[in-house]
Amino acid sequence: xxxVVCIKQVPAKDAPLVIAEGTWIRxxxxxxxxxEPDSFALxxxxxxxxxxxxxxxxxxxxxxxxxxxIKEALAKGADRGVHIxxxxxxLLDPLxxxxxxxxxxxxxxxxxxxxxxxxxxxxxxQTGVLLADRLGLPxxxxxxxxxxxxxxxxxxxxxxxxxFQWVELPLPAVLTIQSxxxxxxxxxxxxxxxxxxxxxxTIARESLGATYDPTQRIERIYVPTKTKKTEFLTxxxxxSAVKLLEKLKHEARVL
Amino acid sequence: xxxxxxTEQREGKWNxxxxxxxxxxxxxxxxxxxxxxxxxxxxxxxxxxxxLAASKIDEVLLIEHDLLAAYTPDGFTIALTQAIAQAKPxxxxxxxxxxxxxxxxxxxxxxxxxxxxxxxxxxxxNGKLIFVRQMFQGKTVADVxxxxxxxxxxxxxxxxxxxxxxxxxxxxxxxxxVPVELSAAQIRxxxxxxxxxxxxxxDLTQAPILVSVGRGIKAPENIPMxxxxxxxxxxxxxxxxxxxxxxxxxxDRQIGSSGQTxxxxxxxxxxxxxxxxxxxxxxxxxxIAAINKDQNAPIFEVADYxxxxxxxxxxPALIExxxxxxxx
Numbered sequence: 303x304x305x306v307v308c309i310k311q312v313p314a315k316d317a318p319l320v321i322a323e324g325t326w327i328r329x330x331x332x333x334x335x336x337x338e339p340d341s342f343a344l345x346x347x348x349x350x351x352x353x354x355x356x357x358x359x360x361x362x363x364x365x366x367x368x369x370x371x372i373k374e375a376l377a378k379g380a381d382r383g384v385h386i387x388x389x390x391x392x393l394l395d396p397l398x399x400x401x402x403x404x405x406x407x408x409x410x411x412x413x414x415x416x417x418x419x420x421x422x423x424x425x426x427x428q429t430g431v432l433l434a435d436r437l438g439l440p441x442x443x444x445x446x447x448x449x450x451x452x453x454x455x456x457x458x459x460x461x462x463x464x465x466f467q468w469v470e471l472p473l474p475a476v477l478t479i480q481s482x483x484x485x486x487x488x489x490x491x492x493x494x495x496x497x498x499x500x501x502x503x504t505i506a507r508e509s510l511g512a513t514y515d516p517t518q519r520i521e522r523i524y525v526p527t528k529t530k531k532t533e534f535l536t537x538x539x540x541x542s543a544v545k546l547l548e549k550l551k552h553e554a555r556v557l
Numbered sequence: 558x559x560x561x562x563x564t565e566q567r568e569g570k571w572n573x574x575x576x577x578x579x580x581x582x583x584x585x586x587x588x589x590x591x592x593x594x595x596x597x598x599x600x601x602x603x604x605x606x607x608x609l610a611a612s613k614i615d616e617v618l619l620i621e622h623d624l625l626a627a628y629t630p631d632g633f634t635i636a637l638t639q640a641i642a643q644a645k646p647x648x649x650x651x652x653x654x655x656x657x658x659x660x661x662x663x664x665x666x667x668x669x670x671x672x673x674x675x676x677x678x679x680x681x682x683n684g685k686l687i688f689v690r691q692m693f694q695g696k697t698v699a700d701v702x703x704x705x706x707x708x709x710x711x712x713x714x715x716x717x718x719x720x721x722x723x724x725x726x727x728x729x730x731x732x733x734x735v736p737v738e739l740s741a742a743q744i745r746x747x748x749x750x751x752x753x754x755x756x757x758x759x760d761l762t763q764a765p766i767l768v769s770v771g772r773g774i775k776a777p778e779n780i781p782m783x784x785x786x787x788x789x790x791x792x793x794x795x796x797x798x799x800x801x802x803x804x805x806x807x808x809d810r811q812i813g814s815s816g817q818t819x820x821x822x823x824x825x826x827x828x829x830x831x832x833x834x835x836x837x838x839x840x841x842x843x844x845i846a847a848i849n850k851d852q853n854a855p856i857f858e859v860a861d862y863x864x865x866x867x868x869x870x871x872x873p874a875l876i877e878x879x880x881x882x883x884x885x
Contacts, residue, residue, distance in 0.1 A: 443632075443659045
């Protein structure tokens, strides 16, 4: 089974974000990491390969730094990487990003394409579905379990409020993976060493020939204005605890 | 401008966020002098179309077909593409549900158009519509505008608008059946049974007080501390998604878009950053208190009381104070 998994590199969870001019954040002085929802997709790809044999190809788009995230995927067990190079890919709208990814993935002719459900930076939550559309493949989203049954898949799709649904779809297909589907592995030292010999092919995004007609534009980004005025309680832990209980008892009257 | 609202139902029951988006659609239609139509899609849903027609709306489109009885992304995309071709809307609004996430980007892309998803609001600046959505897990907000020719697609997050603000019409709007052509061969996915994993062991919606833990709790060994606090306060223990994903608490303790939606009189968030998926499930709480080490955590956007500090110091202090007052 040939599996392509799309992984995005995003600012680290605890990175202090400073809004830069334009519509992005200042990239200097902050760390980057694999988008957490995509790490579940990668893990699922590795497990499917271990069960059914095959190949896992990690695809990521962005500037030079995203190679580090591809290397992490290789260290965990992906077989090779494809880097779609573009310093300004964060300015693409969801459809534009999906068209470029689809153009690169098409060349691989995969049996299965996996993505996370959304990214922790833009949070569009559209890439997987749009990829399926561009590749002309069926899809299912928010997947919590994957069964491969010959030429088709039987997947458990999460609905809202604790409901699930079984869905069958033919291969090749695109799935977006719900966070929490599995326990993500760590890279081993052996894996890290092995990754050094694995191939990462870099393709310039423009060379893919994907057209770009923006459908939307981010005008500005800013720190949200508070809808509620938070009363911050200060002091030592004991002092703030006493103050909080006082407030809850006598002001909010909820205790 | 022509606005089309696409509502959501399953097995003849509304997804209530449809009415939140209806409230948004009515407001936009009113401000921009637009015509508003609403679509109901499925099979045997004429009664829902009739119900929708009682609201302040110009027309209701009833899109029915045997192959639309169960949701599939292919079936819904093909049917709605035909309905859009007939109704010619400029702006198409949908509630940002799991189902909409599954087909709406495809629907927009099949027309070569884009979708601004998961909006928390909009602004009308002299007729120019600016859609507001969160980025970086709620740490920043973005103003987004459409580019290129209509139709434009936008979805609104649950809780962004209030369903109780939906205006009723002076008279019933006409319900227009929209015939669609659809064949079984066009539908590639096969929807099977819908089920619940396990019966809900705890109904968190009934708890007057919830003490909720997030990533900041760090390890499963620390859960009993939060549990003790919950019991001392006479409440239940709940959690954000990552805690349940880790298996530290069962899934039925989860608050948020994929868990339960609650509105207790007190919601005490311990080490929860406040990602939007969590906040939509608890922002209706009467009083919200949050303890977090990061003073910029989005949870403080919705909190009435906040303590910026180490929960491993503050929670034991809370427990000590509560035990002291119990024994005195």
